[in-house]
Amino acid sequence: MDLAGLLAFNVLTGIATLILITLGLGVIYGMMRIINLAHGEFMMLGAYTAVMASGAGVNIWIAMLVLPPLVVGLIGLILERTVIRFLYGRMMDTMLATWGISLGLIGLITTLYGNVVRGVSTPVGSFDIGRYGASLYSLVILATALSALAALFLLLRFTKFGLILRATMQNPRMAAALGVQPSRIYMATFALGAALAGLAGGVLAPISGVSPAMGAAYIARAFITVLGGGPAIITGTGLASTLFGAINELVSFKTTPVIGDVALLTAAILLIRVLPQGITGRYLRRSL
Amino acid sequence: MNPALPARRASALGFAATLAIGLAILFGAPHVLDTFGLVQCTGFAALAMFGLSQGFVWGFAGVMSFGQAAFLGLGGYAYAVAVINMGDSSIPVLLSILVPMAFAGLLGYFMFYGRISDAYIGVITLTVSVILFQLVNATSGSQYRIGAAELGGFNGIPAIPALNAPFHPDEPLDIDGIWYAAMGALILVYGILRAVLAARLGRVIVAIRENEIRAQLIGYDPRLYKLIAFMLAAGVAGLAGCLYANWGGFISPTVFALPMSAQVIIYVLVGGLGTLVGPMLGAVLIQALIIAAGSQTVVDSNLGLGLVLVGFVLLVPQGLLPVARSAALRLVARVRTPRPGKAADTFATERAR
Numbered sequence: 001m002d003l004a005g006l007l008a009f010n011v012l013t014g015i016a017t018l019i020l021i022t023l024g025l026g027v028i029y030g031m032m033r034i035i036n037l038a039h040g041e042f043m044m045l046g047a048y049t050a051v052m053a054s055g056a057g058v059n060i061w062i063a064m065l066v067l068p069p070l071v072v073g074l075i076g077l078i079l080e081r082t083v084i085r086f087l088y089g090r091m092m093d094t095m096l097a098t099w100g101i102s103l104g105l106i107g108l109i110t111t112l113y114g115n116v117v118r119g120v121s122t123p124v125g126s127f128d129i130g131r132y133g134a135s136l137y138s139l140v141i142l143a144t145a146l147s148a149l150a151a152l153f154l155l156l157r158f159t160k161f162g163l164i165l166r167a168t169m170q171n172p173r174m175a176a177a178l179g180v181q182p183s184r185i186y187m188a189t190f191a192l193g194a195a196l197a198g199l200a201g202g203v204l205a206p207i208s209g210v211s212p213a214m215g216a217a218y219i220a221r222a223f224i225t226v227l228g229g230g231p232a233i234i235t236g237t238g239l240a241s242t243l244f245g246a247i248n249e250l251v252s253f254k255t256t257p258v259i260g261d262v263a264l265l266t267a268a269i270l271l272i273r274v275l276p277q278g279i280t281g282r283y284l285r286r287s288l
Numbered sequence: 289m290n291p292a293l294p295a296r297r298a299s300a301l302g303f304a305a306t307l308a309i310g311l312a313i314l315f316g317a318p319h320v321l322d323t324f325g326l327v328q329c330t331g332f333a334a335l336a337m338f339g340l341s342q343g344f345v346w347g348f349a350g351v352m353s354f355g356q357a358a359f360l361g362l363g364g365y366a367y368a369v370a371v372i373n374m375g376d377s378s379i380p381v382l383l384s385i386l387v388p389m390a391f392a393g394l395l396g397y398f399m400f401y402g403r404i405s406d407a408y409i410g411v412i413t414l415t416v417s418v419i420l421f422q423l424v425n426a427t428s429g430s431q432y433r434i435g436a437a438e439l440g441g442f443n444g445i446p447a448i449p450a451l452n453a454p455f456h457p458d459e460p461l462d463i464d465g466i467w468y469a470a471m472g473a474l475i476l477v478y479g480i481l482r483a484v485l486a487a488r489l490g491r492v493i494v495a496i497r498e499n500e501i502r503a504q505l506i507g508y509d510p511r512l513y514k515l516i517a518f519m520l521a522a523g524v525a526g527l528a529g530c531l532y533a534n535w536g537g538f539i540s541p542t543v544f545a546l547p548m549s550a551q552v553i554i555y556v557l558v559g560g561l562g563t564l565v566g567p568m569l570g571a572v573l574i575q576a577l578i579i580a581a582g583s584q585t586v587v588d589s590n591l592g593l594g595l596v597l598v599g600f601v602l603l604v605p606q607g608l609l610p611v612a613r614s615a616a617l618r619l620v621a622r623v624r625t626p627r628p629g630k631a632a633d634t635f636a637t638e639r640a641r
Contacts, residue, residue: 033407035407035410035411037414083598083602086602087601087602091406091407092352092406092407092410093601093605095352095354095407095410096553096557096597096601097597097598097601097602099354099550099553099597100593100594100595100596100597100598100599100601101594101598102594103547103550103590103591103593103594103597104590104591104593104594104595104597104598105594106588106590106591106594107587107588107589107590107591107592107593107594108588108591110588110590110591111586111587111588111591115588212588216418216545216546217422219415219418220414220415220418220419220422223411223414223415224411224412224415226411227408227411227412256426258422258423258425258426259423261419261422261423262419262423265415265416265419268415269395269398269399269412270398272398272402272404272408272412273398273401273402274402276402276403276404276405276408
């Protein structure tokens with residue numbers, strides 16, 4: 001019984017982690033049809049921001065939850081203005097350019113801080129599920145993932161900015177005719193996606209080794225979840241994270257985390273064979 | 289006159305020139321270079337073949353494989369495991385081609401027959417190579433062994449027996465021999481790919497890249513032809529992996545890792561998309577730059593690679609070779625006729641993606 005409770009808790013944490021690392025990628029892909037191959041490096045920058053800020057004496061919660069999205073969002077904004085905006089409409093070229101950005105960021109951080117693994121300590125302790133101890137920090141991840149998902153939903157569904165955003169993505173010319181500047185909206189969307197990636201990096205910094213190449217550990221899962229989710233950002237990310245996160249955690253529990261990733265990938269490839277447009281390409285198409 | 293003729297003649301001329309230069313390098317290098325230079329060139333030949341595989345699948349079939357390193361790694365590991373078990377290198381070389389092809393067949397079936405978009409293909413191939421990297425990386429410990437070969441996790445497999453004369457395991461090749469094998473294989477594979485592209489199969493593959501729906505309406509199944517092209521490229525990458533393992537006598541999971549897949553894309557992009565010679569030149573050029581950059585410790589080489597990739601996407605998306613070639617053709621045309629000639633124009637339109 002205790003074991004089942006612990007397992008259920010771990011599955012929930014796994015799903016929340018997947019939501020967190022996928023959401024930024026999903027925003028950029030769902031809204032702009034750009035697959036941001038630098039997503040993992042945006043997370044890495046978020047994690048470095050958290051490590052550096054907490055090292056400089058900033059309150060750990062601010063260093064983890066507030067600064068990373070701001071810093072990485074700003075970096076995303078700069079990169080969108082200097083590189084990405086020249087490549088809209090050329091999907092392959094944007095993928096290649098973001099891959100170049102990804103390599104460049106790994107190289108830059110390695111040059112600046114060295115190829116070493118850093119970390120921040122977890123700010124909270126643990127609690128008991130029956131005979132087993134579980135980390136309270138998992139609750140922080142759970143809460144952050146759910147609030148990020150909810151905030152994004154509220155933003156897109158109920159604010160004027162969200163309405164303009166959705167309209168621009170649906171029909172940029174019509175939006176432009178009505179007085180919206182699509183290039184501004186693209187800029188904001190890319191920065192928003194980068195900020196969400198930064199948040200994920202900041203929150204995950206205490207439970208993962210922070211190193212220049214840490215992004216690679218997450219991107220495989222994040223990409224495959226976005227593809228599995230399909231065009232609707234929130235519903236798609238939520239559903240695909242739930243499905244893949246559960247598979248990943250359950251298989252990892254039985255075997256090893258690496259086999260868990262293999263199971264996730266296999267499940268995703270099978271799913272994409274059946275539903276090439278992802279879950280929300282077939283079902284719940286009108287959802288957000 | 290058939291307007292395509294000058295382009296075709298130029299293309300045949302280029303093929304002959306490439307073969308001649310390749311053969312000159314093959315037989316000339318051992319006389320000119322010292323042992324160290326020859327070993328380095330063997331590595332270049334292996335990576336040039338890797339570039340060839342990416343150049344074929346991306347430039348001619350239009351399949352965005354972002355995880356070509358998966359096939360390089362599978363080929364290398366297949367060779368290493370098989371040769372340690374068998375002792376004789378003849379069948380392991382074949383396995384290094386067939387194992388990646390079989391894997392590509394399976395993966396490609398799900399991707400192409402699912403009719404997913406190009407971007408999805410890029411992401412899935414990339415993800416597969418990342419996960420293979422993690423999988424092989426996690427095989428440290430003596431319980432992970434295939435026959436006599438320990439996989440060794442992140443330490444890789446050391447002391448891989450080198451190639452030997454076919455079916456004579458007691459006659460291993462020396463450094464010169466491995467150079468002849470690697471460079472000879474590169475020329476051979478280049479010739480085979482040229483032949484494929486000149487044959488009906490290759491023409492259909494290119495037609496599908498140009499306009500998938502039209503090709504389908506004429507009666508070709510794009511899914512099948514893309515799958516064939518994908519498998520061919522995987523076989524070439526696998527052979528490159530075999531040569532790569534022979535080059536250092538060592539293979540580690542980094543052959544599967546993302547920087548490897550990124551590098552080969554940079555080879556193609558720098559050399560020229562839609563050519564076969566470009567990716568080979570790109571491989572040698574970039575690899576030489578990485579070696580040059582490796583001798584300094586101030587800046588990480590990833591930074592340079594990233595800048596090169598972004599720079600080429602933004603500024604020279606067609607790559608160096610096509611730029612140089614169209615410049616040369618324009619020059620020739622200007623010398624021959626007062627006005628810019630037709631030859632250069634048809635050539636440019638044929639080459640345009």
